Amino acid sequence: MLRRTLTALVLCLAAAGAAAQTLPLPDTLIDLRSDAGETLLHDSEATAAFTPLVSNFITQKTQSYCGVASMVMVLNALQLPAPVVPEYDPYRTFTQDNLLDAASEAIRPQATILERGMTLDQLGAILDLHAIAKVDHAEDTTLEDFRDKARAALSTDGQFVIVNYLRSAIGQEKFGHISPLGAYDADTDRFLILDVSRYKYPPVWVEASVLFAAMNTPDSDNDNRSRGFVRVRPRSD
Amino acid sequence: MLRRTLTALVLCLAAAGAAAQTLPLPDTLIDLRSDAGETLLHDSEATAAFTPLVSNFITQKTQSYCGVASMVMVLNALQLPAPVVPEYDPYRTFTQDNLLDAASEAIRPQATILERGMTLDQLGAILDLHAIAKVDHAEDTTLEDFRDKARAALSTDGQFVIVNYLRSAIGQEKFGHISPLGAYDADTDRFLILDVSRYKYPPVWVEASVLFAAMNTPDSDNDNRSRGFVRVRPRSD
Numbered sequence: 183m184l185r186r187t188l189t190a191l192v193l194c195l196a197a198a199g200a201a202a203q204t205l206p207l208p209d210t211l212i213d214l215r216s217d218a219g220e221t222l223l224h225d226s227e228a229t230a231a232f233t234p235l236v237s238n239f240i241t242q243k244t245q246s247y248c249g250v251a252s253m254v255m256v257l258n259a260l261q262l263p264a265p266v267v268p269e270y271d272p273y274r275t276f277t278q279d280n281l282l283d284a285a286s287e288a289i290r291p292q293a294t295i296l297e298r299g300m301t302l303d304q305l306g307a308i309l310d311l312h313a314i315a316k317v318d319h320a321e322d323t324t325l326e327d328f329r330d331k332a333r334a335a336l337s338t339d340g341q342f343v344i345v346n347y348l349r350s351a352i353g354q355e356k357f358g359h360i361s362p363l364g365a366y367d368a369d370t371d372r373f374l375i376l377d378v379s380r381y382k383y384p385p386v387w388v389e390a391s392v393l394f395a396a397m398n399t400p401d402s403d404n405d406n407r408s409r410g411f412v413r414v415r416p417r418s419d
Numbered sequence: 420m421l422r423r424t425l426t427a428l429v430l431c432l433a434a435a436g437a438a439a440q441t442l443p444l445p446d447t448l449i450d451l452r453s454d455a456g457e458t459l460l461h462d463s464e465a466t467a468a469f470t471p472l473v474s475n476f477i478t479q480k481t482q483s484y485c486g487v488a489s490m491v492m493v494l495n496a497l498q499l500p501a502p503v504v505p506e507y508d509p510y511r512t513f514t515q516d517n518l519l520d521a522a523s524e525a526i527r528p529q530a531t532i533l534e535r536g537m538t539l540d541q542l543g544a545i546l547d548l549h550a551i552a553k554v555d556h557a558e559d560t561t562l563e564d565f566r567d568k569a570r571a572a573l574s575t576d577g578q579f580v581i582v583n584y585l586r587s588a589i590g591q592e593k594f595g596h597i598s599p600l601g602a603y604d605a606d607t608d609r610f611l612i613l614d615v616s617r618y619k620y621p622p623v624w625v626e627a628s629v630l631f632a633a634m635n636t637p638d639s640d641n642d643n644r645s646r647g648f649v650r651v652r653p654r655s656d
Contacts, residue, residue: 203499214470215470237451239473240478262440273440381510
């Protein structure tokens with residue numbers, strides 16, 4: 183049985199390697215690049231975040247930098263005044279090399295982020311240095327509340343949502359992860375995750391209930407508080 | 420008069436700096452992130468390239484790497500077998516650090532690309548190492564032919580178009596540039612440029628005739644042959 187499973191796994195990985203660079207998706211997730219995924223995007227109403235975010239879509243720089251990459255996307259999508267980048271002088275932009283500073287160091291040292299990423303609360307606290315960030319732990323709220331808040335934000339220009347969830351709970355490999363949401367489709371009750379580990383997975387449409395359950399999981403790095411989501415908007419809003 | 424122009428320029432730059440990190444656009448270009456830009460995307464028929472490309476949208480690594488960044492986007496969008504990336508092990512993807520190799524070095528040395536980018540012909544030749552790449556110089560063709568070929572490619576899964584044009588001819592700062600096309604809208608006869616210098620400009624919708632004129636400009640680095648476009652598709656196609 184184990185051998186058969188391993189054989190299937192190897193075949194599966196081989197097929198994925200031949201056809202694509204990203205891992206195969208479970209049937210429950212819809213690849214944005216598929217016909218079904220494009221139709222959802224076309225028919226979705228809550229898409230205010232989509233073009234600002236995909237215009238600033240990046241790949242996390244290391245396998246622990248999902249939180250940093252997600253913040254960089256949102257801060258650039260907000261068009262906030264950004265730091266200087268020597269290579270781009272005189273132009274400015276947030277990057278995964280210039281976002282972290284003395285203030286973020288006090289929240290979560292860069293060395294620790296490089297080692298094992300960051301928690302939902304640290305994500306919110308670092309974002310709050312640049313914008314207004316509201317953290318909701320899934321365990322403190324409900325699916326309905328998450329859906330309402332996220333849909334409202336994704337329907338409003340200049341508002342963004344970043345989710346912190348357990349990958350294995352949505353059928354992906356494997357641990358805690360952070361990425362921005364790109365849109366919501368009411369007919370199918372699915373959110374679009376703009377996954378920043380682009381070497382591993384494409385953007386996917388996931389059912390709200392599945393995503394909420396994946397956020398409602400304990401994070402051992404955060405005193406077993408549950409994961410959740412952060413809403414971000416500019417201070418001047 | 421000069422002083423008034425300079426004052427206006429300074430005010431303009433100051434306003435841009437306060438409100439956004441990218442440079443202001445001329446009225447002739449439509450920002451993808453604007454309501455008008457999003458409507459064009461929604462109404463466009465030739466969008467097969469859009470989700471694969473924005474799923475792999477990147478920022479050029481240096482101010483001369485527009486060609487390298489454009490190639491990386493297209494090769495990842497094609498889901499071709501990619502090189503190993505140490506930071507992402509065991510996952511693989513094309514990056515601006517692993518695309519150039521001994522074969523590309525014989526076409527255009529990396530040191531020269533870092534100094535002053537690459538020509539249309541070199542872009543086509545390096546792409547041809549990985550896929551089937553067809554180069555058209557604008558001076559050898561017509562607006563109608565460009566429109567037909569680019570629209571056909573952008574309507575077909577697994578086909579992509581990269582354009583090489585003079586920025587100043589479309590009202591941007593300033594020199595020769597390279598970026599992939601993301602879509603075509605027939606009603607307004609506009610192409611979407613997914614500009615890889617994202618620290619400088621957002622994706623823009625440009626009229627086909629304006630883009631063609633900007634491609635039909637001599638490149639002093641290429642014996643004054645005109646700029647143009649490259650169509651890319653996988654070998655197995």
